[in-house]
Amino acid sequence: MEPMTETAKSYHHGNLAAAILERAAAIIDTQGIEALTLRGIARDLGVSHGAPNRHFLNKAELLSALATDGWTRALEATLGAAEATGSDNAHTRLHAMGCGFLRWALNNRALFRTLSHPDVNRYANDDLREAISSYSQAIKAEVAATQTEARHPSVPLEALNLFTNAVPMGVAVLLINQAEFAADHNDWEDPARTEDMIKQVIDLVVPPPASAAN
Amino acid sequence: MEPMTETAKSYHHGNLAAAILERAAAIIDTQGIEALTLRGIARDLGVSHGAPNRHFLNKAELLSALATDGWTRALEATLGAAEATGSDNAHTRLHAMGCGFLRWALNNRALFRTLSHPDVNRYANDDLREAISSYSQAIKAEVAATQTEARHPSVPLEALNLFTNAVPMGVAVLLINQAEFAADHNDWEDPARTEDMIKQVIDLVVPPPASAAN
DNA sequence: CTACAATGTAGACGCTGTCAACAAACCGCA
DNA sequence: TGCGGTTTGTTGACAGCGTCTACATTGTAG
Numbered sequence: 001m002e003p004m005t006e007t008a009k010s011y012h013h014g015n016l017a018a019a020i021l022e023r024a025a026a027i028i029d030t031q032g033i034e035a036l037t038l039r040g041i042a043r044d045l046g047v048s049h050g051a052p053n054r055h056f057l058n059k060a061e062l063l064s065a066l067a068t069d070g071w072t073r074a075l076e077a078t079l080g081a082a083e084a085t086g087s088d089n090a091h092t093r094l095h096a097m098g099c100g101f102l103r104w105a106l107n108n109r110a111l112f113r114t115l116s117h118p119d120v121n122r123y124a125n126d127d128l129r130e131a132i133s134s135y136s137q138a139i140k141a142e143v144a145a146t147q148t149e150a151r152h153p154s155v156p157l158e159a160l161n162l163f164t165n166a167v168p169m170g171v172a173v174l175l176i177n178q179a180e181f182a183a184d185h186n187d188w189e190d191p192a193r194t195e196d197m198i199k200q201v202i203d204l205v206v207p208p209p210a211s212a213a214n
Numbered sequence: 215m216e217p218m219t220e221t222a223k224s225y226h227h228g229n230l231a232a233a234i235l236e237r238a239a240a241i242i243d244t245q246g247i248e249a250l251t252l253r254g255i256a257r258d259l260g261v262s263h264g265a266p267n268r269h270f271l272n273k274a275e276l277l278s279a280l281a282t283d284g285w286t287r288a289l290e291a292t293l294g295a296a297e298a299t300g301s302d303n304a305h306t307r308l309h310a311m312g313c314g315f316l317r318w319a320l321n322n323r324a325l326f327r328t329l330s331h332p333d334v335n336r337y338a339n340d341d342l343r344e345a346i347s348s349y350s351q352a353i354k355a356e357v358a359a360t361q362t363e364a365r366h367p368s369v370p371l372e373a374l375n376l377f378t379n380a381v382p383m384g385v386a387v388l389l390i391n392q393a394e395f396a397a398d399h400n401d402w403e404d405p406a407r408t409e410d411m412i413k414q415v416i417d418l419v420v421p422p423p424a425s426a427a428n
Numbered sequence: 429c430t431a432c433a434a435t436g437t438a439g440a441c442g443c444t445g446t447c448a449a450c451a452a453a454c455c456g457c458a
Numbered sequence: 459t460g461c462g463g464t465t466t467g468t469t470g471a472c473a474g475c476g477t478c479t480a481c482a483t484t485g486t487a488g
Binding site: 437451457458 | 459460461462463464466467469470471472473474475476477478479480482483484485486488
């Protein structure tokens with residue numbers, strides 16, 4: 001909201017591109033993507049209305065950059081959760097990944113909203129397409145690994161992969177965009193309760209081998 | 215695109231509200247929600263730019279009306295699929311409902327895009343909220359019925375319901391908005407292949423009792 | 429030190445949603 | 459039939475938006 005907090009205002013901002021991305025995420029978080037305007041961001045950052053165009057050719061490019069960041073971080077969080085198990089059991093890993101993705105989405109609503117937004121994907125630039133591709137390939141490899149370890153062996157991999165990706169995606173969409181479906185889950189404040197729910201849902205996707213922790 | 219096709223143009227359009235909704239759906243279908251403008255619709259229908267405001271207070275109201283229509287039709291398609299089984303087995307019904315919803319979403323992309331759009335839900339009016347509530351209550355009752363028939367009896371109903379709703383929702387989001395996740399499913403044209411995939415995925419959510427038809 | 433590139437500014441354009449004032453057509457009622 | 463009020467559509471205005479162009483300032487490589 002403030003023009004700048006730390007350094008005194010000079011002609012050059014210093015790192016306007018990063019500031020724009022940060023401010024954009026904050027606006028999407030509190031007011032939604034529809035409320036995002038380049039001029040509004042410029043005002044908030046105390047620069048002229050044309051300044052953002054020096055860093056992003058147009059609004060679609062800004063949203064693509066934001067979504068690219070989102071997929072990259074989502075993949076980090078998801079694979080990070082798999083590594084954190086310290087296990088090489090494919091079921092254990094994939095279970096942790098489902099929980100990890102969902103946890104990340106619920107804690108990074110602005111980025112998730114952007115990355116799941118229909119119009120953002122419609123105008124995706126090459127960077128974004130590549131980030132999506134990296135994500136989906138990484139997940140698919142892990143899904144395939146569970147199948148070779150006897151998870152629904154007779155189901156086509158394509159269908160199993162779609163199912164596996166659909167659950168965290170669908171849950172996040174329902175919880176973040178359609179509050180109605182979280183009506184009974186009225187303890188949003190209680191992180192332990194949220195964590196329980198995440199685990200219960202992901203258990204239905206990837207039954208953990210021996211009710212392992214996390 | 216044409217001003218009017220049947221009746222010659224007169225001062226009063228006759229049924230402008232319905233024409234606006236229809237045209238809006240067509241635009242969303244081909245160009246996405248972002249490309250939807252009240253003035254553009256008015257131009258396409260051959261009326262003045264202010265005419266739509268007589269029927270919808272603002273753009274958000276138009277989108278709410280469209281989304282309300284979407285949820286209502288989605289519920290009809292979903293429950294209709296359950297009835298069409300002619301069975302009273304809860305598993306059979308819920309399986310058909312999952313397929314029915316997904317089939318509807320893939321065949322009515324404009325309405326699905328609208329009903330799943332974050333900003334549409336943010337500015338939902340009372341009608342829309344009620345339609346969403348009706349939908350979610352109806353589904354939840356069916357989910358509860360499967361649980362009393364031994365579907366994941368030890369899982370909290372809330373989590374089971376979220377999981378069950380998340381799959382068709384997530385699949386539709388992935389297939390409609392993120393073409394990447396349908397990369398290998400390159401036979402979009404072939405409806406039989408699509409139908410197979412729907413069934414394979416829903417089988418993973420509600421195992422049909424004895425591989426029933428439909 | 430000086431040219432050049434990068435970055436920010438200022439103004440303009442056409443587009444948008446929305447509002448208010450006005451006009452035409454429909455409808456109930458005599 | 460004629461008439462008054464309501465509904466529906468038109469027109470013009472306004473501010474805000476994204477984007478473009480010309481210009482100003484700053485950092486930097488030579």
